[in-house]
Amino acid sequence: MTQLLQIFSIINKKYADTLEDAERILPIVEEAIKNRKRLDLSFEGLDICSTIFLNNFLGKLYLSFGNDVDQYIHYTGFPDNNTVISNKIERLKKRALNRDAYHEIFNNAIGNA
Numbered sequence: 001m002t003q004l005l006q007i008f009s010i011i012n013k014k015y016a017d018t019l020e021d022a023e024r025i026l027p028i029v030e031e032a033i034k035n036r037k038r039l040d041l042s043f044e045g046l047d048i049c050s051t052i053f054l055n056n057f058l059g060k061l062y063l064s065f066g067n068d069v070d071q072y073i074h075y076t077g078f079p080d081n082n083t084v085i086s087n088k089i090e091r092l093k094k095r096a097l098n099r100d101a102y103h104e105i106f107n108n109a110i111g112n113a
Contacts, residue, residue, distance in 0.1 A: 008045030044077030
């Protein structure tokens with residue numbers, strides 16, 4: 001059975017934009033993954049979902065659990081025709097799961113600056 005977790009109902013605001021917002025959601029989702037429970041993680045009701053929030057929430061999940069995140073978490077509730085959040089999630093996932101490659105790219109860019 002899949003449980004619905006609506007970010008808006010936990011942070012009680014339309015902007016998921018702070019480290020504190022991420023820290024309120026993270027333990028709930030970590031517990032679900034550890035217990036092998038499936039979640040529909042809903043972004044419905046959010047007007048803004050910042051990179052800071054996503055990095056400190058989903059970035060940490062992917063770094064901790066790798067591809068298992070996708071086995072248990074399904075993302076829903078994106079505004080119609082708005083791919084900004086889903087694109088951010090895909091970029092973040094790619095970077096977290098390929099951390100060494102992106103770390104090397106960053107170091108090379110800084111070294112050449």
